[in-house]
Amino acid sequence: AQKITQTQPGMFVQEKEAVTLDCTYDTSDPSYGLFWYKQPSSGEMIFLIYQGSYDQQNATEGRYSLNFQKARKSANLVISASQLGDSAMYFCAMREGDTGRRALTFGSGTRLQVQP
């Protein structure tokens, strides 16, 4: 079974509008972290935002916020006031457990295109 599912292969958004990128996850571990990364065409992976399974509030980082719905096992990324530079691939990822030894498991990604 897929650990991380991103059901939107591609998304379009108008500049200055908000957009939501979907992510659902599957784990039976009570301790886990959820991450979003941005990958522009250059290939670098840029960390955007983190949400821990025990966090009571949704994470926010500037124009990025994470809509964390634990019961639904979803961790959607919301980008407000989209900019042309937001055009990129976006990956949702998860790390399970307390050891910190395990790597992140990534979803298949969503390609976001911001239109002027």
Next chain:
Amino acid sequence: SQTIHQWPATLVQPVGSPLSLECTVEGTSNPNLYWYRQAAGRGLQLLFYSVGIGQISSEVPQNLSASRPQDRQFILSSKKLLLSDSGFYLCAWSGRRGFTEKLFFGSGTQLSVL
């Protein structure tokens, strides 16, 4: 501050040739290290991770291998490349505090096997 170096940036190799990709981390000690591969337009697949010198865990059986000869050096190798080894290879590191630790990635190596 911590930095991660990965080289080369691009590589074109014939089928059957050997491979060596190197990754080094600066500014931190005893990091967890990772090798990921990304096929074109796809997500990241974990290949190997290491929690210490000489300690390598393999996630996917293949003709690739990894080694960690020094604390902050991680090497990805192959004795004979296959066409299916083509892809974008990313090295990453993280701290050890637990599941909250994010990964920091290198700039990647685009490998084309012809």
